[in-house]
Amino acid sequence: MPRDREAIHWKLATNLSVPTLDSAIEKLDWYAQRWKIETFHKVLKSGCRAEASRLQTAERLTDQLSVFCITAWRVFCLTMINRSEVTPPVTSVFTPTELTILEQLAQDSDRKTPDSISDYITAVARLGGYLARGKDPPPGNTVLWRGLSRLTDIQLGFELVRRCG
Helix, strand or coil: CCCCCCCCCCCCCCCCCCCCHHHHHHHHHHHHCHHHHHHHHHHHHHHCCHHHCCCCCHHHHHHHHHHHHHHHHHHHHHHHHHHCCCCCCHHHCCCHHHHHHHHHHHHHCCCCCCCCHHHHHHHHHHHCCCCCCCCCCCCCHHHHHHHHHHHHHHHHHHHHHHHHC
């Protein structure tokens, strides 16, 4: 807390029953997840532009929203993995083709070949405009969204070359 300011005392209002300290802590833990939910919805609205859809039937809107949720979850998941100390196997987050493309792009640009999940996520973020300078914060949802979009386009070209020669 800054020394020249008065402390802020927060109160969380709820209509849920809070009979014990443990249940109060549980409600606070739930509330602490709110920013993650807000971030997911930001990706859904800003990245996927879910609100701009012009589909007319509930079935089509539901199908589109399902795809958007998967996409938004992936962007959000990459952001959270890169900011946590949990390091799942890189193959649990990227397909073999995506790994090959990211490794090739690193070689073509004289960058270090990615070898950790963080390196691969940074490689995706670079595709979205992330500079990865020494003091830059970890990449956020926006550059990861743009990077995944570019990676998808590159992957489509990659697959076409594989099939057509």
